[in-house]
Amino acid sequence: MARYTGPKSKIARRFGEPIEGYSKALQKKNYPPGQHGRGRRKKQSEYAIQLAEKQKAKYIYGVLERQFAKMFGIASRKQGITGENLLQLLESRLDNVVYRLGIAPTRRGARQLVSHKHVLVNGEVVNIPSYTLKPGDVVAVRERSKSLEAISTSLAGKSNRYPWLEWDNTSLAGKFVSIPTRDDIPENIKEQLIVELYSK
DSSP states (O other), X not given: OOOOOSOHHHHXXXXXXXXXXXXXXXXXXXXXXXXTSSSOOOXXXXXXXXXXXXXXXXXXXXXXXXXXXXXXXXXXXXXXXXXXXXXXXXXXXXXXXXXXXXXXXXXXXXXXXXXXXXXEETTEEOOOXXXXXXXXXXXEEOGGXXXXXXXXXXXXXXXXXOTTEEEETTTTEEEEOSOOOGGGOOOOXXXXXHHHHHTX
């Protein structure tokens, strides 16, 4: 199972945003990592800005390069705006929906819950984090996993819900109602820069 396993705080400092969730390092060291982090940086090229935006999107959703490029190919073949299609595909991933529903506090945690067979999709165990959900699919916590402390703690601390998802707290199940629009997706990603990068 390929995934990024490197330092989280370094990624947050590189982009100046809490990519993997809240990080104390971002408050203490609000400059990029590395020995030249505090120094004056030269003006970034157009390519560097586009590449950084793609890297940021990859780290936010926990997707590696080959998988991300494959998703971009699918997005570009679909009707509509390519950048928006790409974000919609990323939001439709099972690990992301488990995180959005509040079953896990982070996408990394959601990926682990899915891989360890704690999650059902339409009543069937699915242990593939990249599984793409379709509107109407029901994501639920497996019966024997409902007592897990990690899940109950995460659900207790989750308050914000999303318009494209429905959640039933009694059955610990959520419905993927519809594919989100760009306005509904809260991530700070300039998807047009990613499209421009892949168009070169």
